Every structure is written in structure tokens, then in C-alpha cells.
Amino acid sequence: DSGVTQTPKHLITATGQRVTLRCSPRSGDLSVYWYQQSLDQGLQFLIQYYNGEERAKGNILERFSAQQFPDLHSELNLSSLELGDSALYFCASSGNRGTEAFFGQGTRLTVV
Amino acid sequence: QKEVEQDPGPLSVPEGAIVSLNCTYSNSAFQYFMWYRQYSRKGPELLMYTYSSGNKEDGRFTAQVDKSSKYISLFIRDSQPSDSATYLCAMSAVRSGNTPLVFGKGTRLSVIA
Numbered sequence: 001d002s003g004v005t006q007t008p009k010h011l012i013t014a015t016g017q018r019v020t021l022r023c024s025p026r027s028g029d030l031s032v033y034w035y036q037q038s039l040d041q042g043l044q045f046l047i048q049y050y051n052g053e054e055r056a057k058g059n060i061l062e063r064f065s066a067q068q069f070p071d072l073h074s075e076l077n078l079s080s081l082e083l084g085d086s087a088l089y090f091c092a093s094s095g096n097r098g099t100e101a102f103f104g105q106g107t108r109l110t111v112v
Numbered sequence: 113q114k115e116v117e118q119d120p121g122p123l124s125v126p127e128g129a130i131v132s133l134n135c136t137y138s139n140s141a142f143q144y145f146m147w148y149r150q151y152s153r154k155g156p157e158l159l160m161y162t163y164s165s166g167n168k169e170d171g172r173f174t175a176q177v178d179k180s181s182k183y184i185s186l187f188i189r190d191s192q193p194s195d196s197a198t199y200l201c202a203m204s205a206v207r208s209g210n211t212p213l214v215f216g217k218g219t220r221l222s223v224i225a
Contacts, residue, residue: 033212043215050210088153090155099144099161101202
């Protein structure tokens with residue numbers, strides 16, 4: 001158990017809808033990262049938050065947004081969903097002293 | 113040129129074989145190197161973490177870094193069917209948790225009993 005919790009584990013929704021994915025980082029970790037992994041694809045970095053502020057942005061679509069709350073949990077909002085958004089979405093966290101990131105078990109999103 | 117290159121495989125080996133997994137990178141600033149193991153539909157799990165050049169051993173796993181060649185390796189001795197997974201390399205230029213890791217695409221490994 002990495003200590004990173006993601007909910008829900010599975011999500012099925014229709015095109016055009018909006019969903020929110022939730023992540024609780026390891027206790028004390030200030031950084032939260034969001035990644036997308038499509039079938040047979042590598043991990044695509046989406047966005048990073050550090051202690052409530054956006055720190056780095058990767059290949060995140062404008063339809064997607066994220067935030068990190070004062071209790072350090074984070075949410076990834078995906079809107080106007082398309083079939084191509086079907087993927088595994090991972091959250092990871094890291095501490096201020098460590099480089100390594102610890103991953104949650106992911107949310108499997110299916111857009112139908 | 114991508115920052116991190118990793119052969120996607122798939123790599124299929126018999127049980128008991130020595131497995132060698134590799135990544136090359138282009139950014140000479142990278143100093144921290146990690147290997148993650150990802151079972152199907154699960155989150156990546158940190159396997160090995162090394163700093164700068166040299167070797168690090170943990171049980172059946174050995175991580176090797178050659179900064180002069182910008183080349184890192186993960187060796188698995190006495191491979192087991194339970195080692196069947198995708199292995200991702202990751203690296204960073206800084207120690208703090210303030211920047212995202214750069215990942216390779218992963219190598220899919222199958223160990224056949």
C-alpha cells in the first residue's frame with residue numbers, strides 16, 4: 001500500500017459529461033501529480049500541485065482542470081468528455097525531501 | 113529526440129533467466145533514477161531508487177546507472193512468473209519533490225514458467 005488513495009476506482013459515463021476524480025496523498029506529502037495512461041501508452045503527465053498551488057503543467061487539455069485543497073487532497077475535473085478520454089488516471093504524491101513519487105491505484109474512466 | 117527512451121518490448125523470458133531492462137536519456141542534468149513496476153491495471157510501484165552513477169542491489173534486483181553514457185539498467189536475477197509486469201524507468205534532475213519525474217514508456221516483461 002503506497003498510502004495514496006484514489007476514488008472512485010471505476011467510473012463509466014457518457015460523452016459530454018463531467019466527472020471529478022479524487023486523490024488523497026500520503027500523509028505529509030505536499031506534491032500531488034496527475035497522470036493519464038491510455039491503453040498501451042506510457043504515463044502522460046498532466047499537472048502538478050504543490051501545497052495548494054499549481055507547480056507544473058504537462059499535456060493537460062483545456063477541458064481538464066485540477067485543484068489542491070488546504071488539507072492537501074486533490075481533485076481532477078474532466079469535462080465535455082470524449083471517447084478518447086477513456087483511460088486510467090493516476091495520482092501520485094511526493095514529499096519535500098524525496099524525489100520518488102508514490103502512486104495510487106488509479107481511477108479507470110470509461111466514456112461511452 | 114525524447115528525453116527518455118525505453119524499448120517497449122514485449123520481452124519474454126523463461127523462468128530463472130536473468131533479465132536486463134534499459135533506458136537511455138538525453139538530459140545530462142538527470143541525477144536521480146528510479147525503476148517502477150506496474151502490474152496490469154494497477155498503479156506503478158517504486159522498485160529501486162539510485163542517485164548518480166553506480167550500482168544498487170536489492171534482493172534479486174540490481175539497478176545500474178552510467179551517467180557518462182546516459183544509460184540506466186535494471187537487472188532481475190532468477191526471474192519469476194510474478195515478475196511479469198511493465199517496468200518503467202523514471203528520472204529527475206532535482207532531489208526535492210517539487211518537479212515531476214520524467215518517465216519512459218515502459219517495457220512489458222513476461223516470465224514464462
